[in-house]
Amino acid sequence: MNTKTTYSYLKNELTLSESSELPLIIRAVTLALTKEVHKIIECHLTFQVSRELYQRIDSEVLFNLKPEIRTPLSGGSFQLSPDIQIEAILDSDLLPQLAKNAKTSNQAATYLQKLSKEQPNHPLLSPYSWYALEVKQKQEKGETGYRTLWAYLKPSDITQNGIDSKKLNEAMLNFTKEWTNTNHSGISEDVISQAVEQITQTFEDLTTDISEMTKKVVSETMEQMNTAFAEVADTISEITEEITSEDNLFEITINFFKQENWQFQEIPEKQSLSVSFQGKNGQYECCAIAREEQQQMVFYSILPIQTPENKLTAVAEFITRANYGIIIGNFELDFTDGEIRYKTSIDVDGNGLSFDLIQNLVYANVTMMDEYLPGIIVVIENDVSPVDAIAQIEA
Structure with a gap:
């Protein structure tokens, strides 16, 4: 049958009810109503919340989050601003209540706003009556966020008559694809299918056990499914580590900088990338090198100024003192041309190179260079002793 979705654009706040005494006030953005012929089959609400309110939603597992x-965050942690946007779907058991009072998306939006003012404890306004599908936040360098199981397996697909195995398998496959894509693993569909097969039987067992079951049993079954989907993530994680260790380190490194929205220039013949980084105290030219044969990755940030010959001894003392207290990486000084650089590296032989490993390697590097740059400058330009310069930085 043909379905039709209509939208109502909102600018109002809605007050939702839940167990705590503090009201849950959200800023509604859109309400979407999907109908099949004349029957409402889905109701989606998109709204925005501050990060502080999101943390409460997260900790109290509101909207069944x-x-x-959840899939992993696609682009790093949520920031203080702007607001975080959540799209949620209404529990299908409550659609008849909505249908009694609304035929269109505009009427549904008006009805929810009326309930918010007059009956904030109405089931339609309970955050437990809505299932979050996607959570995201726009940021300066793109967007971050995640999807949930409910984006692939609708709550209405799980009923007292059982779970459609086709829908279930499709949901599993899509969930694992999203999981691996977010983790930048580049795993093929064949590998994903291999991982899914390892837990498919768990779901097939569920489909044979849930006919004629009570609401309580449905709830218990969902808990089992949640656990099984967590096992999907663990399984894919294990396979990712195995496959990634055999992948091209140079390609993995390129993908990392693409994901981080860094501008870079490829130098294929040297299996390296030239990148720039703007820190608080200066801008640095950086170099990422993939050593395929040794299964190593090296990252350098290079000081924008060179050391004059008459300052080599003082700068050498400075970086020696600095290196003594550094855990990750080290400064290097080339006595030939006075170049100063900071190096971080990792040997991934047998373990694989992951997004998180590269992230730690790169950001630990540029953070240390940016922190110690002022000290190097005062040693070179202001005749400050290495001891005093280090003391100023590490105070």
């Missing part, structure tokens, strides 16, 4: 049924 259980940690184990």
Whole structure:
């Protein structure tokens, strides 16, 4: 049958009810109503919340946002601003109540706004009556966020008559694809299918056990499914590590900088990338090198100024003192031309190079260079002793 979705654009706040005494006030953006002929089959609400309110939603597992049924964040942590946007779907059991009072998306939006003012404890306004599908935040360098199990397996697909195995398998495959894509693993569909097969039987067992079951049993079954989807993530993680260790380190490094929105220039013949980084105290030319045969990655940030010959001894003392207290990486000084650089590296032989490993390697590097740059400059330009310069930085 043909379905039709209509939208109502909102600018109002809605007050939702839940167990705590503090009201949950959200800023509604859109309400979407999907109908099949004349029957409402879905209701989606998109709204925005501050990061502070999101943290409360997260900790109290509102909108059924259980940690184990989320894909990883696509672009890093949520920031203080702007607001975080959540899209949620209404529990299908409550659609008849909505249908009694609304035929269109505009009427549904008006009805929810009326309930918000007059009956904030109405089931339609309970955050437990809505299932979050996607959570995202626009940021300066793109967007970050995640999807949930409910974006692939609708709550209405799980009923007292059982779970459609086709829908279930499709949901599993899409969930694992999203999981691996977010983790930048580049795993093929064949590998994904291999991982899915390892837990498919768990779901097939569920489909044979849930006919004629009570609401309580449905709830318990969902808990089992949540656990199973968490196992998907663990399984894919293990396979990712195995496959990534055999992948081209240079390609993995390129993908990292693309994901981080860094501008870079490829130098294929040297298996390296030339990148720039703007820190608080200066701008640095950096170099990422993939050593395929040794299964190593090296990252350098290079000081924008060179050391005059008459300052080589003082700068050498400075970086020696600095290196003594540094855990990750070290400064290097070329006595031939006075170049100063900071190096971080990792040997991934047998373990694989992951997004997180590169991230730690790169950001630990540029952070240390940016922190110690002022000290190097005062030693070179202001005749400050290495001891005093280090003391100023590490005070």
